[in-house]
Each structure stands twice: as structure tokens, then as C-alpha cells.
Amino acid sequence: MKYFPVLILLILSTSLSAQSDGKDLSTSYKFKEVIDKVSRYYVDPTDDEGLTETAIIALLEELDPHSTYIPADELQAAQTSINGSFVGVGIRFQIMKDTLNVVATIAGGPAEKLGVLPGDKIVVVDDENIAGVGLRNSDVREKLMGELGSKVKVEIQRRNADKNLVFNITRDKIPVFSVDSYYMVDDEIGYIKLNSFSRRSHEEVRMALGDLKNQGMKSLIFDLQGNGGGLLGAAHRLADEFLSNEKLIVYSEGRAQPRNNLRSEFKGLFEKGKLIVLTDEYSASASEILSGAIQDWDRGLVVGRRTFGKGLVQRPMGLSDGSEIRLTIARYYTPSGRFIQKPYDDVDAYRKDISQRYLNGEFVHSDSIKMPDSLKFKTLITNRTVFGGGGIMPDFFVPLDTIGNSDYYSDLLRGGFLNTFSYAYTDKNRKDLLKKYPNFKKFKAEFSCDEGFMNEFFGYVQNEDETLEKNEEEYAVSETAIKLRLKAYLARNLWNTNEFYQVYNATNEILNRAIEIIQNKEYE
Numbered sequence: 001m002k003y004f005p006v007l008i009l010l011i012l013s014t015s016l017s018a019q020s021d022g023k024d025l026s027t028s029y030k031f032k033e034v035i036d037k038v039s040r041y042y043v044d045p046t047d048d049e050g051l052t053e054t055a056i057i058a059l060l061e062e063l064d065p066h067s068t069y070i071p072a073d074e075l076q077a078a079q080t081s082i083n084g085s086f087v088g089v090g091i092r093f094q095i096m097k098d099t100l101n102v103v104a105t106i107a108g109g110p111a112e113k114l115g116v117l118p119g120d121k122i123v124v125v126d127d128e129n130i131a132g133v134g135l136r137n138s139d140v141r142e143k144l145m146g147e148l149g150s151k152v153k154v155e156i157q158r159r160n161a162d163k164n165l166v167f168n169i170t171r172d173k174i175p176v177f178s179v180d181s182y183y184m185v186d187d188e189i190g191y192i193k194l195n196s197f198s199r200r201s202h203e204e205v206r207m208a209l210g211d212l213k214n215q216g217m218k219s220l221i222f223d224l225q226g227n228g229g230g231l232l233g234a235a236h237r238l239a240d241e242f243l244s245n246e247k248l249i250v251y252s253e254g255r256a257q258p259r260n261n262l263r264s265e266f267k268g269l270f271e272k273g274k275l276i277v278l279t280d281e282y283s284a285s286a287s288e289i290l291s292g293a294i295q296d297w298d299r300g301l302v303v304g305r306r307t308f309g310k311g312l313v314q315r316p317m318g319l320s321d322g323s324e325i326r327l328t329i330a331r332y333y334t335p336s337g338r339f340i341q342k343p344y345d346d347v348d349a350y351r352k353d354i355s356q357r358y359l360n361g362e363f364v365h366s367d368s369i370k371m372p373d374s375l376k377f378k379t380l381i382t383n384r385t386v387f388g389g390g391g392i393m394p395d396f397f398v399p400l401d402t403i404g405n406s407d408y409y410s411d412l413l414r415g416g417f418l419n420t421f422s423y424a425y426t427d428k429n430r431k432d433l434l435k436k437y438p439n440f441k442k443f444k445a446e447f448s449c450d451e452g453f454m455n456e457f458f459g460y461v462q463n464e465d466e467t468l469e470k471n472e473e474e475y476a477v478s479e480t481a482i483k484l485r486l487k488a489y490l491a492r493n494l495w496n497t498n499e500f501y502q503v504y505n506a507t508n509e510i511l512n513r514a515i516e517i518i519q520n521k522e523y524e
Contacts, residue, residue, distance in 0.1 A: 069326075084178065085174060086174055087145060088146070088172075091105050091144075092105075095135055098134065099132070101427070102122065124164070153169075181498040188216060201230070227286075235290050240264045242294060242299055244271045249264060274523050277301070279307045284309075297380055309341060311331055311333070311340045313332050408475055426490055444503060453486075
């Protein structure tokens with residue numbers, strides 16, 4: 001008789017399992033029935049594969065805004081920023097006048113090793129002409145990316161060369177850097193800008209921190225503006241560089257996932273010293289994990305504007321055909337217990353949230369942000385009030401800077417004229433520019449967009465688009481912004497993205513406010 005309860009449990013378990021399996025089979029069979037009947041009887045020929053993918057997308061959209069489906073042919077591109085690398089030839093390119101131009105080569109990459117230079121024009125790939133055929137960015141990736149170790153033959157037009165140069169390039173792993181820029185703002189303040197949280201981010205940030213500390217850094221500004229997130233593990237490891245003593249960094253839990261606590265585990269490179277994290281309305285997910293942990297433990301200050309408000313964790317799950325779903329499996333919470341996900345019951349309103357914030361005046365006035373008392377939490381050391389339920393609220397609000405904006409400036413940006421002119425000017429004058437400015441420090445201090453330079457720019461714009469006439473009144477409003485962006489683009493073309501931000505950040509109001517907070521002793 002003592003085995004009877006066990007037998008009952010086994011029967012009950014088997015029965016429940018059978019019911020569950022039966023329900024799953026019924027649902028799956030029902031879907032197969034619909035596809036089969038559509039395929040056999042619909043009035044026109046159907047694309048069964050396309051219909052299935054449409055159904056998958058619709059199913060996931062019913063769950064939440066961040067559960068997504070990625071087709072097999074798009075997966076590699078989707079994984080590039082997360083993996084921190086891709087397989088290719090190692091160039092940064094720009095399509096101008098229907099021609100593929102090499103803007104820069106990736107240091108140590110296969111193209112650089114073979115002697116491909118900035119300013120080169122790739123006109124033939126594997127004996128196929130690609131110039132003047134309506135080339136798109138996706139076409140370039142398709143032709144130049146490929147299997148590790150495979151070869152691609154390219155023909156290049158080079159300025160002052162008598163004939164095309166032929167290179168047989170062996171594709172290799174090319175790093176995709178998540179640290180856009182790092183440098184010393186002054187003798188004691190370091191700056192790091194991170195664009196995503198990838199598998200390489202921790203290594204890159206540690207290298208930047210080490211270099212900045214060697215240069216005398218005592219305070220750090222960590223820029224997460226525009227950083228839409230990435231890997232939870234990367235956010236955990238980066239927060240560990242700033243937090244000590246096994247502090248809770250983030251925890252997550254879901255219906256099928258028990259609570260999982262992530263804590264600081266090792267001695268970080270910057271556990272002491274003034275720390276400011278910069279955020280804006282596009283800082284999301286992993287950016288909010290990092291900034292939330294820093295804020296909750298009173299380790300540093302958050303400066304800028306309210307973050308996006310994404311508190312859901314997705315897990316990549318591969319499907320049999322090589323495609324993938326990224327399914328929300330848990331919610332994450334900051335150390336104080338804040339759930340920072342904004343409501344998504346109304347999906348349409350969710351997608352329009354950022355523009356609605358702008359219309360509500362939130363980007364200009366901090367008192368336009370209304371948070372109920374139910375979303376109040378306290379920081380863990382000084383007991384300051386912080387909020388959950390819709391992003392990370394900054395400790396110091398910085399309004400959106402609209403000074404310098406004009407329709408003329410917007411037209412120049414949308415038309416790509418600032419970017420393309422800068423490249424064309426660099427390509428034509430590269431040797432003279434590098435002779436006059438042999439290093440970035442000299443360029444930053446001495447180069448100016450003088451009258452002759454600007455006249456050449458306006459002539460270029462007029463030649464490219466006769467309908468876009470210079471508006472003197474609007475140019476006067478945007479002159480500083482236009483010249484600064486042109487100079488920043490030149491710096492990027494001559495050196496790299498790091499130098500671009502060292503020029504462009506001159507008008508970064510959130511960064512400038514952070515510098516002011518440290519220098520004016522408002523940090524304390």
C-alpha cells in the first residue's frame with residue numbers, strides 16, 4: 001500500500017503531461033491545417049514560407065514589443081553588433097556618385113595588410129563591375145562579407161594611378177568596436193563613449209580605463225547617450241568595474257526563470273573616483289542596467305535626460321532553418337527593486353513614446369515629467385529618491401539643445417551633403433592636409449572652416465542639388481553647428497571616430513554639463 005500514493009502521482013503526472021502535449025499538438029496541428037488549406041485552395045498561388053514567417057512575426061508582436069523574429073538570411077547582420085565582429089575585408093566605406101569609396105581601413109584588417117588605402121574606389125568585385133549600377137549598402141555587404149578564410153578579388157581605382165590595382169583579399173574576422181571614443185577632457189577628467197554592449201565591450205572599456213588612468217584620470221564621464229543596449233552579461237561586467245564588495249548589480253525573474261542575482265565579483269579598475277553616466281531618451285536596456293546600478297548604489301551621478309524604459313530580457317533561440325527568435329523570458333530590476341519598463345499595453349503609443357515626450361515638453365522642461373508616488377524608490381546608501389516604471393531619471397536634467405537648428409541645416413543633413421563633401425574634400429586634399437596637420441592635436445587647434453572652404457562647400461551643394469539654395473538667415477543661425485560638423489567629419493576621414501567625437505563634443509550639452517558638475521564641485 002505504501003506505493004499507492006506514488007502510483008497515483010505518476011498517473012496524474014502522465015495524465016497532465018498527455019493533456020499538455022495534446023493541447024500543444026492540437027495547436028500545432030491547427031496551424032498546419034490552416035497553412036495546408038491556404039496552400040491547396042486559395043484563389044492565387046501562395047508563398048507558404050512567407051506566410052509562416054508572417055504568422056510568427058504576428059504571434060511575437062502579440063506578446064510584447066521586444067520579442068522578435070530574425071530570418072536566417074538576416075541573422076548574421078543582426079548578430080554583428082552583439083558579437084563584436086563580422087567576417088569581411090576590413091574597410092569603412094561610403095557610396096558616392098554610385099561608386100564604392102574606401103573611407104578608412106580597419107587597423108590590422110586584411111585590406112590594410114594588402115595596401116588598400118583611404119580614398120581608393122572599388123569598381124570591380126570578383127570580375128563583376130559594381131560602379132554605376134545602383135549599388136546599395138546591402139549589396140556591398142553581400143559582396144565583401146563571406147566565409148572566414150574565403151577570398152574576394154577587387155579592382156581599385158587610385159588617384160594618380162595609371163591603371164586599376166588588383167587585390168585578392170582573404171576574408172577575416174573584423175572587430176566591430178563598441179567604444180567609439182575615449183580621451184582626457186582635461187588633466188584629471190577622462191571620457192569614454194560606448195555605443196553598444198557587445199561581447200568585446202568589457203575588454204575595450206578596460207583598455208580605455210587603463211590608458212586614461214595612466215594619463216592621470218581621477219574622474220570619469222561614461223557616455224551612454226544613444227546606446228540602445230545589448231548583452232546583459234556585458235552590462236554586468238562593466239558595472240563590476242565601478243562597484244565593489246559583491247554589490248547586487250541587477251536581478252531578473254520570469255515565469256519560467258527563477259530569480260537570478262548578478263553581483264560585483266572582482267576588483268574593478270575604477271571603483272573609486274568621481275563617476276558620471278550620461279544618458280538620453282535613446283539609452284536603453286543594458287544602458288539602463290548600468291546607469292541604474294550606479295545610481296542605486298550612489299556610486300555616481302546620472303546626467304542628461306530620462307532613458308528609454310526597457311526592462312525586459314530577451315533570450316536568442318535558434319530555429320531549425322537557421323532563423324532565430326529573441327523571446328522575452330524575464331523582467332529585470334535595479335538593485336533597489338526598480339522595474340524600469342514603460343507600459344506597453346498600447347503598442348502604438350509605445351512606439352510613439354519618444355515623439356510624445358518631445359510634444360509634452362519633456363525634452364526641455366524636467367517638470368513636464370510626471371511620475372506617481374507609487375514609482376518612488378530610495379537609493380541604497382544615501383536614501384535619495386529615484387523612480388522606476390519608465391526609464392532611469394537623471395540626477396541632473398539637461399534640456400535638449402535646439403539652438404542652431406534651422407530648416408536649411410536639416411536639409412543639408414538629410415541630403416548627406418556635409419558627409420559627402422567632407423569625404424570628397426579629404427580625398428582631394430589628403431596629402432596637403434596631413435602635411436599641414438601632421439597630428440590631430442594640431443588639426444583640432446588650428447584648422448578652421450574659413451571663407452574659401454565654406455564657399456567650396458556651398459558650391460558643392462549647389463552642384464549636387466540646384467533646388468537647395470543657401471538661406472543666409474538660416475545659415476546665420478546654424479553656422480557654428482554646420483562648421484563644427486564639417487570639421488568633425490574631416491577629422492574622422494583623416495584619423496578615426498575617436499577624433500570625430502573630440503571635435504564634435506564641443507557642443508554636446510550633456511557632456512559639458514557633466515564637466516561643469518565635476519569642475520564646479522557640484523558633484524559632492
